[in-house]
Amino acid sequence: MQIAGRFLTMAAPKFELATATSTPIREMIIRYTEVLWGQAQQTAACNAVHDASSRLCRWLLQSAKSVGSDQLALTQEFIGQMLGVRRTTVTLLAQHLQRTGAISYRRGKISILSRSTLEDCACECHTVMQHLQNEKLAS
Secondary structure: OOOOOOOOOOOHHHHHHHHHHOHHHHHHHHHHHHHHHHHHHHHHHHHHHOOHHHHHHHHHHHHHHHHOOOEEEOOHHHHHHHHOOOHHHHHHHHHHHHHOOOEEEEOOEEEEOOHHHHHHHOOOHHHHHHHHHHHHHHO
């Protein structure tokens, strides 16, 4: 787990039994795995060609969606590791996003104030990943 939130756990033998006996569960796991694989490929491409600011906006939007909240407990150090940049770079980028009114950032707590501003600043990878997730998981 990388970001705090509410999660459920299941014992591995029960999970194996559920997947062995339920075709819908197996199909859901396959679709979910395809989404994760696609997101990993898109993230690798994104990291290679897009600037840190665009990647930060994309990553914040993805993280908020994953935890189901616009409140994220994240340190600059952790964000830097996720984006492959220095903590000082994250500091400068977060300050800029605060000035634009997109986020509020204080001592490891980020609040997304304007999703539309983040979406405007994020690279197209955000839309690609959203489409991939919606397409695969809705089917």
